[in-house]
Amino acid sequence: MSSRPVRTLLRAASHRALLKEKFPWTLSPLVVGAPMRVFSGPELAISIYRAGGLGFIGPGIKAANIIIDLEEVQSQLLKENSPNSKSAELLPVGVGFQVWNGDLEKAVIAVSKYRPCAVWLFAPRSGQSDLVSWIIRLREASFNTSIWVQVGTLKEALDVASNTVAPPDVLVIQGAEAGGHGRASDGIGLITLLPEISDALESIEINNAAKSIPLIGAGGIADGRGAVAALGLGASGVALGTRFLASTEARINESYQTEIIRATDGASTTGRTQLYNHLRGTFGWPEEFSPRGLLNQSWTDYKAGVPFDELKKLHDEAVKEGGNSAWGPNGRTATYASASVGLIREVQDAEIIVRKLREDIISITKSLEMSIN
Ligand SMILES: Cc1cc2nc3c(=O)[nH]c(=O)nc-3n(C[C@H](O)[C@H](O)[C@H](O)COP(=O)(O)O)c2cc1C
Structure with a gap:
């Protein structure tokens, strides 16, 4: 057998x-x-x-x-x-x-x-x-x-x-x-x-x-x-x-795509959090699920204790501006991506x-x- x-x-x-x-x-x-x-x-x-x-x-x-x-x-x-x-x-x-x-x-x-x-x-x-x-x-x-x-x-x-x-x-x-x-x-x-x-x-x-x-x-x-x-x-x-x-x-937005190509070390640069759903105004996902994405300035500020309302204001301004303000290490919006980004x-x-x-x-x-x- x-x-x-x-x-x-x-x-x-x-x-x-x-x-x-x-x-x-x-x-x-x-x-x-x-x-x-x-x-x-x-x-x-x-x-x-x-x-x-x-x-x-x-x-x-x-x-x-x-x-x-x-x-x-x-x-x-x-x-x-x-x-x-x-x-x-x-x-x-x-x-x-x-x-x-x-x-x-x-x-x-x-x-x-x-x-x-x-x-x-x-x-x-x-x-x-x-x-x-x-x-x-x-x-x-x-x-x-x-x-x-x-x-x-x-x-x-x-x-x-x-x-x-x-x-x-x-x-x-x-x-x-x-x-x-x-x-x-x-x-x-x-x-x-x-x-x-x-x-x-x-x-x-x-x-x-x-x-x-x-x-x-x-x-x-x-x-x-x-x-x-x-x-x-x-x-x-x-x-x-x-x-x-x-x-x-x-x-996909070009700046988002550029970020997928640029990012490496998915173990430390990506994570699962509902923060970006909430910043984009999406609520109600069943609690069993959470998205993986690149962690950027919104995440850093959130960890440092910046209140959600302030994060949301900065997020919305960044999205309006687009480009590197929205995506990239200093960006603020959702950049959903896999742990495989470095490949x-x-x-x-x-x-x-x-x-x-x-x-x-x-x-x-x-x-x-x-x-x-
Ligand atoms: C940006 C993005 C959006 C996704 N949206 C959905 C979705 O709407 N429905 C779904 O079933 N899976 C969605 N997924 C998950 C995929 O179905 C799949 O599980 C995942 O992409 C596989 O992992 P990989 O990104 O490492 O290839 C999404 C994945 C990414 C990266």
Whole structure:
């Protein structure tokens, strides 16, 4: 009988075949562009699709923006006469929704009209009931659309995977390194989180269908090295967020993007705090979640005891001014980013990022095979 780690990898390999069947234009291993709120738009998702990956569009500032974005994808692909753009088929891009504050009715309209190939759900309020309603309604809206749920703890993964009423098709396992929102206080690195979840799903305690749920690794993956590590942990594919903030197609302010390229030492220069949500006027995130970003002057002042009202005033002035007043070490606004910032050194086209990632995965795997005996 093979060891648990070997069984994990065999299962991940069979799940890769499932993903390839479900998303036939993709190359294996699947490279995914995460649905970053506002930053991941149609242009980014289409470029990732063209490179044989799966790009997700993130939630917009308004719930209705997803309809505008999907319309844009559809018309762009029709213009190019893409084989996947015919109305009877699924759109070869995904869409992401935040469950805690998402508008389910608008999501249902968008998904039933445009039929994206996948929907990515994240951050329900505690308990499963919100998430279950979303999964049931979205499946009714487009039966062949694959339902992905992003989780950050073993408990979350088991709760979601063992739900027989509304099982997910794919689980995205988000390690604590991830940029943007993730688990606030019970997050843990991908290197332990992913294999533990994989083992637990294989266990007989869980329903049989859970064994066939592919796992996608996310959090801190910025190049081929991180991707190979995630595949070695039992992921069937990898999802990247922050790396695509440094793509030409990201919907991002230039000064923010410059900061992603400049910053290093994510261990000491990034952190999770609700401060930046609050400075931007966003309240109400479930307490289990908190965003990782670059820590700047607002954080330094907050730690030094400057009252929130004063921080908010300075923040709003800096945002109005833009550039280095808003982003950068002396900046004051949210610069959500991964612990992987030190690995991201240049802005590139998303197609190049995806193709290079895959080339590096292949080279690294070959080199490991040759050097370990
Ligand atoms: C700027 C930014 C915004 C994000 N917004 C969302 C979001 O709206 N919904 C979501 O499910 N995940 C969001 N994420 C998290 C990603 O889904 C993913 O877990 C993360 O980017 C992976 O880690 P990485 O940034 O190290 O690649 C965001 C991440 C970043 C960096």
